[in-house]
Amino acid sequence: MTIGVxxxxxxxxxxxxxxxxxxxxxxxxxxxxxxxREKLIRAAPxxxxxxxxxxxxxxxxxxxxxxxxxxxxxxxxFDPQIQQEVRKPPAERYLFVCVAxxxxxxxFLADDAAILAVLPRAKYRAPSETGQLNAQKILTECWLQxxxxxxxxxxxxxxxxxxxFTPDIAARHSASFKYFWERMKKRRRA
Numbered sequence: 001m002t003i004g005v006x007x008x009x010x011x012x013x014x015x016x017x018x019x020x021x022x023x024x025x026x027x028x029x030x031x032x033x034x035x036x037r038e039k040l041i042r043a044a045p046x047x048x049x050x051x052x053x054x055x056x057x058x059x060x061x062x063x064x065x066x067x068x069x070x071x072x073x074x075x076x077x078f079d080p081q082i083q084q085e086v087r088k089p090p091a092e093r094y095l096f097v098c099v100a101x102x103x104x105x106x107x108f109l110a111d112d113a114a115i116l117a118v119l120p121r122a123k124y125r126a127p128s129e130t131g132q133l134n135a136q137k138i139l140t141e142c143w144l145q146x147x148x149x150x151x152x153x154x155x156x157x158x159x160x161x162x163x164x165f166t167p168d169i170a171a172r173h174s175a176s177f178k179y180f181w182e183r184m185k186k187r188r189r190a
Contacts, residue, residue, distance in 0.1 A: 002028040003187060004051035004059040006044065008037050011158040012062065012104055018162035024188055030056065037063050044082045048095050058187040059095040062180065064103040071099050090183065098180035105135035105154075107177045108161055110170035117164040118157070119146040126173040 005020070007013050013033040020029045032047065034040035044061055051059035061082075068074045075083055075097065085095045100107050109115065112126035122142035127133070143152040171178035 001026075001057045002030055002054070003184075004047065004054070004056045005029055005031045006040055006047045006059070006061045007031060007033050008040050008063055008104075009033055009035055011154040014155055015104070015108075015158035015162045015165075016062070018159070019165055019167070020184075022163065023167060024184075027057075027188060030054070037066065041077050044095075044097075045079045048082065048085065052094065060180075060184065060187075061095065061097045062100065062104075063097070064100050065176075066103065074099055090186070096180075096183050096187075098183065099176060100180075101131035101174070101176040102133070103135055105139050106130040106133055107170060107174055108157075108165070109133060109135050109138060110173035110177055111161075111165050111167075112173075113169060114161050114164040114166065115142060118160045119143060121146045128173065130174045131176055 005016055007016060010033050013031050017029070017031050020027075020031070030051075034043050040061065040063055047061070048059055063074070065071065065074065075086065078097070082095065082097070085093060086097050107130070109124070109130045110126055112124055115122060115124050119142050122145045124138070124142050139157065140152040143150075143157065167177070167181045171181050
């Protein structure tokens with residue numbers, strides 16, 4: 001069985017491709033990068049149609065909240081067809097829109113053991129909730145503690161952290177990650 005996943009960019013795709021296949025070895029994942037948030041939102045109806053036409057078990061759209069004031073405002077950016085789909089009860093829903101609060105990097109920071117496995121010189125401990133952090137800034141600082149003369153490379157970091165990342169640990173430090181992970185686990189069993 002296959003699950004379709006739409007993501008914002010190449011670093012997201014690199015992370016999810018490794019993480020999902022590692023954690024769900026009996027499933028296949030078709031991960032599609034739209035190269036930015038706006039294109040992902042515009043492409044959601046065609047992704048939904050494609051995933052259904054290919055008889056995938058479910059579809060997921062994963063995007064960052066960024067500067068949006070709330071998740072409801074993000075949902076208003078989607079086509080009415082997608083808005084209607086995400087209003088269905090979870091058991092009846094085919095497509096799940098999951099929002100990383102504030103950004104995917106905040107989900108990375110939710111697993112401090114993975115951060116330290118990739119960046120052992122970093123001085124970092126995950127707070128109880130990573131959604132309020134300026135995650136890009138903190139990750140850049142951690143990266144520079146490990147590699148003081150090398151600019152932070154989000155794609156390289158995503159590839160490095162994915163094999164070390166433990167979703168059950170991250171779910172304890174990020175409510176938005178927990179929301180996503182619980183739905184992914186349920187769709188795996190559906």
